[in-house]
Amino acid sequence: MSKIETIGRHTISVLVDNEFGVLARVIGLFSGRGYNIESLTVAEIDPAEKLSRITVVTSGTPMIIEQIKNQLDRLVPIHKVRDLTIDGPSLERELALVKVRGTGEKRVESLRIADIFRARVVDATIESFVFEMTGSTDKLNAFINLMRPLGLVDVARTGVAAIARGPEPL
Amino acid sequence: MSGQELTGAGIVLKALVDQGVEVIFGYPGGAVLPLYDELFKQNALRHILVRHEQAAVHAAEGYARSTGKVGVVLVTSGPGATNAVTGLTDALMDSVPVVCLTGQVPTHLIGNDAFQEADTTGITRPCTKHNYLVKNVADVGRIVHEAFYVARSGRPGPVVVDLPKDILQAKHKYTGSASVKHKSYNPQLKGETKLIEEAIELMAKAKRPLFYCGGGVVNSGTAASQLLTQFIHLTGFPCTLTLMGLGAFPASDPQFLGMVGMHGFYESNMAMHDCDVMINIGARFDDRVTGRLAAFAPNSKKIHVDIDRSSINKNVRVDVPIVGDCGRVLEDMIKIWKAKQVQPDAKALKAWWAQIEQWRARKCLTYRKSDTLIKPQFALEQLYAAIKDKDFYITTEVGQHQMWAAQFLKFEKPYHWLTSGGLGTMGYGLPAASGVQIAHPDALVIDVAGEASILMNIQEMSTVVQHRLPVKIFILNNQYMGMVRQWQELLHGGRYAESYTDSLPDFVKLAEAFGAVGLRAEKPGDVDGVIKEMITVKRPVIVDVVVDQKENCFPMIPSGAAHNEMLLGPDDVAKPVSEEGMVLV
Numbered sequence: 114m115s116k117i118e119t120i121g122r123h124t125i126s127v128l129v130d131n132e133f134g135v136l137a138r139v140i141g142l143f144s145g146r147g148y149n150i151e152s153l154t155v156a157e158i159d160p161a162e163k164l165s166r167i168t169v170v171t172s173g174t175p176m177i178i179e180q181i182k183n184q185l186d187r188l189v190p191i192h193k194v195r196d197l198t199i200d201g202p203s204l205e206r207e208l209a210l211v212k213v214r215g216t217g218e219k220r221v222e223s224l225r226i227a228d229i230f231r232a233r234v235v236d237a238t239i240e241s242f243v244f245e246m247t248g249s250t251d252k253l254n255a256f257i258n259l260m261r262p263l264g265l266v267d268v269a270r271t272g273v274a275a276i277a278r279g280p281e282p283l
Numbered sequence: 284m285s286g287q288e289l290t291g292a293g294i295v296l297k298a299l300v301d302q303g304v305e306v307i308f309g310y311p312g313g314a315v316l317p318l319y320d321e322l323f324k325q326n327a328l329r330h331i332l333v334r335h336e337q338a339a340v341h342a343a344e345g346y347a348r349s350t351g352k353v354g355v356v357l358v359t360s361g362p363g364a365t366n367a368v369t370g371l372t373d374a375l376m377d378s379v380p381v382v383c384l385t386g387q388v389p390t391h392l393i394g395n396d397a398f399q400e401a402d403t404t405g406i407t408r409p410c411t412k413h414n415y416l417v418k419n420v421a422d423v424g425r426i427v428h429e430a431f432y433v434a435r436s437g438r439p440g441p442v443v444v445d446l447p448k449d450i451l452q453a454k455h456k457y458t459g460s461a462s463v464k465h466k467s468y469n470p471q472l473k474g475e476t477k478l479i480e481e482a483i484e485l486m487a488k489a490k491r492p493l494f495y496c497g498g499g500v501v502n503s504g505t506a507a508s509q510l511l512t513q514f515i516h517l518t519g520f521p522c523t524l525t526l527m528g529l530g531a532f533p534a535s536d537p538q539f540l541g542m543v544g545m546h547g548f549y550e551s552n553m554a555m556h557d558c559d560v561m562i563n564i565g566a567r568f569d570d571r572v573t574g575r576l577a578a579f580a581p582n583s584k585k586i587h588v589d590i591d592r593s594s595i596n597k598n599v600r601v602d603v604p605i606v607g608d609c610g611r612v613l614e615d616m617i618k619i620w621k622a623k624q625v626q627p628d629a630k631a632l633k634a635w636w637a638q639i640e641q642w643r644a645r646k647c648l649t650y651r652k653s654d655t656l657i658k659p660q661f662a663l664e665q666l667y668a669a670i671k672d673k674d675f676y677i678t679t680e681v682g683q684h685q686m687w688a689a690q691f692l693k694f695e696k697p698y699h700w701l702t703s704g705g706l707g708t709m710g711y712g713l714p715a716a717s718g719v720q721i722a723h724p725d726a727l728v729i730d731v732a733g734e735a736s737i738l739m740n741i742q743e744m745s746t747v748v749q750h751r752l753p754v755k756i757f758i759l760n761n762q763y764m765g766m767v768r769q770w771q772e773l774l775h776g777g778r779y780a781e782s783y784t785d786s787l788p789d790f791v792k793l794a795e796a797f798g799a800v801g802l803r804a805e806k807p808g809d810v811d812g813v814i815k816e817m818i819t820v821k822r823p824v825i826v827d828v829v830v831d832q833k834e835n836c837f838p839m840i841p842s843g844a845a846h847n848e849m850l851l852g853p854d855d856v857a858k859p860v861s862e863e864g865m866v867l868v
Contacts (some may be wrong), residue, residue, distance in 0.1 A: 130466075133404075133418070134404060134405075134414075135550070138408060141408055141409055145409050176596060176600070179596055180596070180597055183592045183595075183727060185437075186592065186593070187591060187592065187593055188413075188415075189412070189467065190467055192467045214756075221366060277561060
């Protein structure tokens with residue numbers, strides 16, 4: 114396209130049948146068509162109806178984002194596709210487990226910062242902590258960056274889970 | 284039926300019969316032996332043994348595309364399934380409804396690298412509309428019926444059902460029902476009325492309107508083509524068709540401008556470039572049609588009707604997007620047009636048509652005639668003259684001959700032109716022709732081929748001879764991969780790397796070796812005679828038409844150029860192709 118379109122970050126919620134290969138279908142769509150995946154979370158949310166919810170954070174021009182949604186929507190086992198970024202206010206949360214190793218002042222400092230960020234200590238040895246922290250992606254990034262000089266050795270993150278504000282379901 | 288237990292294989296066949304299937308194209312192997320055993324014991328389904336699994340899919344495509352039904356394929360596990368991949372991709376790109384049953388190793392061996400095991404659902408996921416791995420015999424009936432529903436609904440496409448051998452042998456009651464209500468896949472058929480009204484308003488005010496229609500109209504059924512014709516006559520607007528859409532509007536109609544795109548008609552492409560309102564019905568703004576996107580129909584408002592929402596605003600931004608079935612939307616468009624008593628701008632239309640007539644007067648298909656060499660265009664003109672009053676079906680391979688066939692053969696109705704448009708699969712034409720001939724035993728079915736393409740599935744001669752299919756193979760033999768040679772001439776300084784085909788077989792003897800008839804034309808004077816004989820002989824025939832080796836396919840929009848920068852013939856000097864154009868395929 115001639116005019117340059119801005120690239121935006123979008124959080125898309127997808128309701129799918131929890132069946133064989135459905136995640137591969139979604140991931141294959143993104144890789145096959147060259148779309149970005151910044152974060153992807155999936156879990157069964159309705160065992161009775163065998164439904165899973167996939168939350169995918171992606172980025173692209175408005176035209177690409179529209180393509181992604183339309184391409185997802187035409188997959189056979191997909192029930193609903195919603196763009197939480199543009200369909201109204203929404204909440205995003207991510208959980209991280211952050212392992213910091215060190216002694217002395219650095220160890221104390223990591224604990225102090227964890228307190229400020231409301232991270233919980235879920236494991237401790239005399240030379241390490243594992244912090245559990247929930248929040249927005251930005252908050253997690255900020256925390257992890259602060260931990261880096263204090264002995265950060267390992268991080269596990271869940272990826273983004275997101276939901277629309279207000280009474281309406283997906 | 285109720286209460287009686289069947290094997291999984293028996294359930295598959297029963298479901299096929301309930302779906303109205305009459306013909307299966309297939310090739311046996313270890314994993315599908317239970318299915319072949321059941322086939323042996325019954326008479327409702329006819330099995331056509333092909334000679335390569337790719338050909339089974341193309342044959343099913345030929346059957347499907349010439350009838351509007353779902354084509355059915357049966358292949359074994361491992362290599363059977365991987366060989367089918369090209370055919371499945373072809374069917375996906377061209378939206379052809381096909382159900383492909385693949386054998387699989389028994390469930391307890393899946394993942395163990397068993398003999399003839401392949402991850403069929405993994406491999407075919409990106410090249411099918413949907414696929415299934417059946418893990419429980421209780422699901423067999425439901426899944427087979429669902430596969431047909433998915434294959435034919437919405438934008439049609441290929442569906443794979445992977446059947447482990449133990450599932451085929453296990454027993455269960457047959458509970459399937461041919462009518463499926465799918466819980467998540469229910470494509471929208473009716474277009475939004477508000478948008479259709481908006482489209483009609485745009486059309487009413489148009490000064491230089493153009494219909495641009497494609498394979499979606501053909502897929503929507505013969506009624507959609509009739510509605511399209513009715514609507515185009517009602518409006519008085521010109522119409523162009525894509526390669527896949529040929530036949531959706533009668534070629535002989537004065538409102539038809541010919542095919543659009545890279546090797547489309549001059550008048551079509553110029554009209555595309557200059558139009559002010561474009562009405563796209565069931566076409567997808569393919570890169571072969573649009574040329575350079577930035578210069579594509581720059582001053583037009585665009586209406587796009589497509590059953591696949593993801594086709595809309597993919598390559599080209601449109602002003603009025605209408606999601607729906609072409610036939611249904613056309614019906615509504617006609618209704619609204621009539622209700623509003625639309626009177627198009629007669630004066631503007633008259634001027635537009637006058638402009639179009641000027642473009643037409645360029646006679647873009649003109650080529651240099653020869654008394655000594657057979658020009659491929661001449662051969663096709665003579666072919667068309669000989670078949671035009673018959674019930675004929677044309678399939679093609681891929682390359683120059685395909686484009687010439689699209690230019691020189693005229694199609695008055697849908698379902699009669701079958702070509703590999705999206706994927707561009709050499710080797711498509713012969714197996715597709717055999718599928719067409721199975722569906723239409725008395726019709727004249729001709730595969731217009733090149734000598735390179737035909738060798739890609741030449742083994743199917745054995746299939747057509749075995750099943751007594753009087754398919755005609757009309758080879759335009761220039762001893763080159765002609766389209767490759769043409770691009771090398773235009774883009775790579777005439778360095779013909781590997782595009783000359785050495786050591787070609789003697790096609791006449793080859794035909795005879797297969798038990799078919801072989802004919803050859805070497806001079807222009809031979810052409811009519813061999814065509815006549817080809818049509819008269821009620822057996823499979825290969826015609827080797829020895830044509831001018833140097834002929835190029837014109838008109839042509841060079842890579843990266845706009846519609847109004849067409850080359851009309853060898854004397855037109857192209858601007859040097861831009862770097863951007865060089866990387867395009």
